[in-house]
Amino acid sequence: MNAVPARKRSRDGQATREKIFKEALHLFARKGFDATSIKDIATAVGVADAALYRHFASKDEIASAIFTFHYSNLARSVTALAEHSENFGVALRQLVTLLCELFDDSPDVFAFILLNQHDHLRFIRDEDNVVSEIVAIMQRAIARKEISIDKPELAASLALGVAIQPAVFCLYGRLQRPLGQYRDEIETAVAAALGLRVK
């Protein structure tokens, strides 16, 4: 009795590391960073607490690794999209589509970034900051007289507000999912809020 069952133990720590990434993201997104303990994550992954420290130096490092990975992905998508759109209307359509897809495919990623942006953004270079990129898009639109709001930061806040708040409502159950079903209405609302001039 009391025989320890032989455990299959892969030497590929990568698999465990990815599972920590996934489970920690899920817990942080649902309960928040502080309310999630190392024990919670370890239990979800199926290992002892101490095992996490074979893959990450600290609890903070788990959160910042997750944030940096997903936020950089998002920033790259937004930058790429901004560079390849010949006018604001096209960029707007693609941005709203991107947001809806991110939310519907990965609500955990959306919630995690939304909740933790202010704790981590100071470690992100300004040119990789999504909000800064949106402001830059607005600047170009204003320079080309494509929209009537004339302050880029204000325009960015109005656009982000219209785009993000429906997602927040979905997250808390005030709007039915998927967010994608409202894509056209959101796009129209952003365009109207900014005073997009019809081509």
Place this chain on the structure above:
Amino acid sequence: MNAVPARKRSRDGQATREKIFKEALHLFARKGFDATSIKDIATAVGVADAALYRHFASKDEIASAIFTFHYSNLARSVTALAEHSENFGVALRQLVTLLCELFDDSPDVFAFILLNQHDHLRFIRDEDNVVSEIVAIMQRAIARKEISIDKPELAASLALGVAIQPAVFCLYGRLQRPLGQYRDEIETAVAAALGLRVK
């Protein structure tokens, strides 16, 4: 030596209670609930940690008392305003004004409610919920064909997004204060986003 200086000690605990209210609100708004310790609050108030328990049963109770007080105030203002506006355009103007004034006069209250709404809203009766009230306003506007967006929850999310996001930008320094300077632009943007029909 070691003489304890005679302390002026008022028997009016009300003054201390109000100071706890004010300082805790400030700390919770700036650092968040978890990152604020009982010691932090006591130091800001100028008393020992244990003194806080003469006025509140627990740390949680401090936060929920603050939330309930300020949130109820806000809910009452919104309800009153909704009842006394004969059409949607008037209600909208007053709502945006209310939000700008709340933010500019009491940024701590704004930030605290914004950050803590989801932890406390389950203790608020639904008819006192500000978001529910906004949805109701949208329902009436839709019934009267005052706006073209036809789903009340979606309309509420678009309106709240346009109104709140500029405040968030102010809070984090992306937009200059006061928020009130953008009042007209915010109002116009909300109206446009909802498809308000000109009277």
Place this chain on the structure above:
DNA sequence: TGTACATCAGTGAACGCGCGTTCACTGATGTAC
């Protein structure tokens, strides 16, 4: 007005708990010869 007493805001020290983290150890796996 003076005295005895009840009240209560505030204190300093202590408590217990949960947390993130460390550490010596295990044992399976991969590898060199």
Place this chain on the structure above:
DNA sequence: TGTACATCAGTGAACGCGCGTTCACTGATGTAC
């Protein structure tokens, strides 16, 4: 193919710290007589 060894993911127990909270006590204030 067999053997000795290095590697390393994972473990269970322990540690120390900071936190929220409790408690016996203090002393000023208000009040009854």
